[in-house]
Amino acid sequence: MDDRTPILDSGILSSLDVVELVIFIESLRGEEVDVDSIEPEALLNVDSLFETFFKAFGR
Amino acid sequence: MNAITAPPAPETSTQLSTRLSRASVKKLWNVYGDIAWPESVDIGGEWFMTPELVSLYGTPAWDALDETGRKRLSFYDLVNFFSLTLHGERPLVQGLCNQMYARQNAEVTEYIHHFLDEENKHMVMFGEFCSRYAGKVYAQKKLVVPKTYAKGEEDVTFFIKVLIVEELGDYYNVMMQRDASIAPISREINRIHHADEARHIIFGRRLLAELWNEHAPKWQPETLTGLRTWLAGYLKASWNDFYNPTAYKDAGIADAYDARQAALAAECCREHRRRVSRKLVDYFIDTGILEAEPAL
Ligand SMILES: [Fe+2]
Numbered sequence: 001m002d003d004r005t006p007i008l009d010s011g012i013l014s015s016l017d018v019v020e021l022v023i024f025i026e027s028l029r030g031e032e033v034d035v036d037s038i039e040p041e042a043l044l045n046v047d048s049l050f051e052t053f054f055k056a057f058g059r
Numbered sequence: 060m061n062a063i064t065a066p067p068a069p070e071t072s073t074q075l076s077t078r079l080s081r082a083s084v085k086k087l088w089n090v091y092g093d094i095a096w097p098e099s100v101d102i103g104g105e106w107f108m109t110p111e112l113v114s115l116y117g118t119p120a121w122d123a124l125d126e127t128g129r130k131r132l133s134f135y136d137l138v139n140f141f142s143l144t145l146h147g148e149r150p151l152v153q154g155l156c157n158q159m160y161a162r163q164n165a166e167v168t169e170y171i172h173h174f175l176d177e178e179n180k181h182m183v184m185f186g187e188f189c190s191r192y193a194g195k196v197y198a199q200k201k202l203v204v205p206k207t208y209a210k211g212e213e214d215v216t217f218f219i220k221v222l223i224v225e226e227l228g229d230y231y232n233v234m235m236q237r238d239a240s241i242a243p244i245s246r247e248i249n250r251i252h253h254a255d256e257a258r259h260i261i262f263g264r265r266l267l268a269e270l271w272n273e274h275a276p277k278w279q280p281e282t283l284t285g286l287r288t289w290l291a292g293y294l295k296a297s298w299n300d301f302y303n304p305t306a307y308k309d310a311g312i313a314d315a316y317d318a319r320q321a322a323l324a325a326e327c328c329r330e331h332r333r334r335v336s337r338k339l340v341d342y343f344i345d346t347g348i349l350e351a352e353p354a355l
């Protein structure tokens with residue numbers, strides 16, 4: 001597994017685990033994630049997660 | 060020797076619907092007129108939930124709070140409880156629309172009209188409380204991923220979700236409607252909700268059992284296993300929603316995320332989740348939908 005392994009398709013995470021992932025990301029970012037505005041591609045892999053949730057925050 | 064008589068056949072969903080529709084008409088209420096909303100509430104000054112039902116009760120984060128802090132947390136935890144119930148009712152209403160006329164008979168359809176009416180009013184009521192006193196409804200974090208189903212599996216899944224949101228919530232409603240030490244507006248909303256939910260739960264239990272008996276025997280073993288695994292995960296995920304770090308933050312708890320993780324792992328909280336889930340889990344096991352108690 002690497003940063004481009006698909007996390008939903010490979011069964012690493014189920015759609016129910018996504019909630020936990022989002023809450024964890026929020027704790028790292030220190031603010032809420034607007035789930036309704038997330039494009040499905042954002043949850044593809046570690047690269048896309050970083051790109052979507054952290055790049056703009058300069059982390 | 061006494062003659063052996065067969066036990067009375069259980070009431071079918073059709074017979075039940077007729078009875079429940081009559082009760083709904085008799086107990087019809089008006090969400091816009093029947094609730095006396097206080098001008099303001101005293102956050103930190105009064106209890107909004109029964110302390111034992113506050114999600115962090117018994118954990119180190121709870122112990123670290125003084126009385127004002129605990130009361131304050133009980134307010135934001137109630138806003139979270141109402142928010143998650145509201146978010147559970149949204150897809151419920153959507154799914155009920157798919158059940159009426161097309162799939163169900165006239166009696167069941169008539170009751171679904173009441174069910175829909177009541178759920179819509181609940182959302183108005185919960186939304187009003189949250190917006191009026193907290194200035195917001197907490198967002199839900201669930202994401203819907205499209206799935207393909209075996210015949211009947213989608214309906215079974217739908218009524219399982221309905222039952223989970225309604226039965227867990229009802230335990231809280233019943234406890235709080237009895238608690239004279241919490242804010243009257245909280246007590247009143249819990250009372251109103253339980254009055255309707257009692258009917259919804261009887262109906263949901265009956266209909267789900269019928270759907271299960273009709274479809275499950277025809278499913279492949281993989282479908283059965285898949286559904287049971289999903290159910291256990293869904294129940295756990297539904298419980299996780301009761302622990303909202305945003306609510307903890309609003310209540311002034313500094314390490315909101317850690318407080319949540321600690322409560323999810325704490326033995327006292329796990330015991331609470333098992334106790335609240337007991338009736339529901341027993342139902343799933345009695346009907347054969349689950350084979351064993353899932354980990355909570
Ligand atoms: Fe409801």
Ligand SMILES: [Fe+2]
Nearest residue numbers: 178225256259
């Ligand atoms: Fe309901």
